[in-house]
Amino acid sequence: MKKGRLRIAAVTTTKYFMPRLLGPFCAQYPGIDISLEVINRDRLLERLARNQDDIYVMGVPPDGMDIECEPFLDNSLVVLAPASHKLAHLGRTVRFAEIAREDFLVRERGSGTRLTMERLFEERGVPLRVRMELGSNEAIKQAVVGGLGLAVLSDSTIGDDHLRNEVCILDVEGFPPMVRSNCSTFGRSNCSRQDGWIMRHRR
Structure with missing residues (x-):
């Protein structure tokens, strides 16, 4: 995927490391525009329920939602x-x-x-x-x-x-x-961009 848009919503504790993690991805994929929403967990879950973003970053994934979840960072x-x-x-x-x-x-x-x-x-x-x-x-x-x-x-x-x-x-x-930070995805409409970012930062 050379061009497109990747929408990420992340809980507030990630503001201390998410911008740094995005740097290498942006350098590798300069044609992809990234938006990052840093919000509290309740607002993130609201966005997740409405499928407003491609990737959701949080520590504790919600129960009872049909999402795919990948651990990627220990905290x-x-x-x-x-x-x-x-x-x-x-x-x-x-x-x-x-x-x-x-x-x-x-x-x-x-x-x-x-x-x-x-x-x-x-x-x-x-x-x-x-x-x-x-x-x-x-x-x-x-x-x-x-x-x-x-x-x-x-x-x-x-x-x-x-x-x-x-x-x-x-x-x-x-x-x-x-506490392991998790990337959750709801739907797979932009799976190549999602997987590329997640796999780059899993550890």
Whole structure:
């Protein structure tokens, strides 16, 4: 496929790596125009239900939809705390029971990161103490700096963040759990472009 259009919808956590991944594909296929919509998971699922795009990138594929799903990128979740937090200075691995006693800052309901986080706590048989819901990862990081609670975020959202000196990643037992980002396709009208992009970035 030398020319055409590839429409991609991706959840917000992918904004930290999706643009970089698209660069090599664009260089190899300069005749293909790419549109990238970075949105929250609920809006992505709405677009998926209406078959508005060619590829959908998310961490947790939905149940009950006739889609084809290909894993392509591993991502890890980490526990973020203020640099001054008591759990950051224990000199040992933090037990899960210790973070379970802390308040957490979370994304809105339906967020893939929140779903994974809720499952982790449910598997441990402990309740998740939600202090506050926030609409973006950036807001959550600022709230962590402000001492409002801990957070579980994708490691890719931290990167070379300017807040590195004000927050720390806790060494918690069972972390980091690996979350695989998935490419889902609904229908196969542009399968050569879809498969070309997915196969290039699977790892």
